[in-house]
Amino acid sequence: MEVLTTNIGALEAYQCGLSHQLSEIQKRMKVHQPKLAKVCFALYDSRDHLLRSYADSSSLSLRMAHYEAPLSSLPYLKSCLESRTEAYLSELSDLHPSPHVRALLGEGFHSSVAMPIFAEQRFCGFLFLNSHYPDAFTQSDIKALKPYLKMLEVAIFSEYQLVHLLVEKLSKLIARSPVYQRESFSHKQRVAAYTNMIALALADHYDVDDEFVEHLTLFAQYHDIGKIRLSPELLCKQQVLTQDEVNQLRQHIIFGEEIVEQLIAELNAVDHPSAILLHDVISYHYEFLDGSGYPRQLQADEIPLGARIVCVANIFDAMTTHKPYKQGCSVPYALLELEKMVAMNKLDARCVDALRNHQHQLKSILERYPERDPMEGLY
Known part of the structure; x- marks a missing residue:
């Protein structure tokens, strides 16, 4: 591997990460669903049972973007995971007013769809579609977006798999x-x-x-x-x-x-x-x-x-x-x-x-x- 000689180069390389991929796919999705304003992914930490903000298609990042919460404190997401089906939130203001929800509302978001994502049967987090409009998504909308949702899943899985393979291999070396x-x-x-x-x-x-x-x-x-x-x-x-x-x-x-x-x-x-x-x-x-x-x-x-x-x-x-x-x-x-x-x-x-x-x-x-x-x- 070539030695990186500038910090700017390293950060530019990271701008081609998962958030960039979500942004590119979102642009294509908006052709079919104009009310779609943001796609984001929250990562699940299985050790501490926390859900953390991770990747976001929005170029205008929230001031409260760096957020984590116990999955147990998010009943609608816990139910979504248990049923392995998407959860529709027609109005975000109906949720408990956590700092993250307040930040979303402050940025003008009103409705959302949450979908659990699995990597080889292992739960790795939730994919969210967000809109500035109340009640923006229906089941037929999600069905029409299935090809793009599959692309999003592949992008998330690829990132998840690579990082965890690196960590797994390093951990095995340490164990020896x-x-x-x-x-x-x-x-x-x-x-x-x-x-x-x-x-x-x-x-x-x-x-x-x-x-x-x-x-x-x-x-x-x-x-x-x-x-x-x-x-x-x-x-x-x-x-x-x-x-x-x-x-x-x-x-x-x-x-x-x-x-x-x-x-x-x-x-x-x-x-x-x-x-x-x-x-x-x-x-x-x-x-x-x-x-x-x-x-x-x-x-x-x-x-x-x-x-x-x-x-x-x-x-x-x-x-x-x-x-x-x-x-x-x-x-x-x-x-x-x-x-x-x-x-x-x-x-x-x-x-x-x-x-x-x-x-x-x-x-x-x-x-x-x-x-x-x-x-x-x-x-």
Whole structure:
């Protein structure tokens, strides 16, 4: 895979993702159903039983676009899933006035059709057709749109399948390295949570959608996958590393890049936006804005946005985590140190600001994913 040399290039690649595909199909659907104003897909998180906004055909994204809710709190959707049939909402104002419903009404949407989507019998989320008109959709309308709905399902399934194949293959590699698996579990969960916090805070500024945020959060868990090729002795050493050992440890970036490039090639997905994002995270999360990072000494906008976010999340977690040879520092102290790195032109100021402005969430993340006792030898 060619090295991406500009952040703009990476974001442009992501604009060809699922949201773009939904937009193109919607244009064709409007010829048959002029009242159709938006097509969107909400992803189901089976681990936490949450429904999250994910892909949206609308070029005017809602300010409340980044939204999640327990499926159990949405009875009309739960019933729709159980019956495996579409649910018609003739007037959105009849629903419980959640923040998301209020945002939809504020953008002038009044009616909707929800359809459960399955990938090989696995429920993966809901497809929604939205209109600015009340009672805009009938069963005959949906029947007439069936060919386009099938196209939408194929687009969603293709995206879903690729991302989950990447994650599945990476997870299997980790499972074969029990030492790394134990050493990294809580760390990668916290880094993913911090990444999500930062990405959501920056989404509007950088005009990135929920698909980008979702995938970046998912891929952040595998930022140091190359460590599976390092020796257990190096991973679990309880003394300060020598310079030679530090150099060996830094090789995990190259190892991770080789692993991911092989997986992406096997899946024939070299140019896919999600594959590019995964490659960005693995390859560049130790690059600094002033060019002093590694392994390629990229500078400023040469470092993709996703990698800049994961870089800050990773460093923050390293600072606040205990090791056998060092005491983890407090959240305020870690934020102060990150601010110093911003002043030295090493870290993205907006990423650090996102952590500082959401300190109330940091404690809950640390409590949810506590670190292992360093005395176990596998921390």
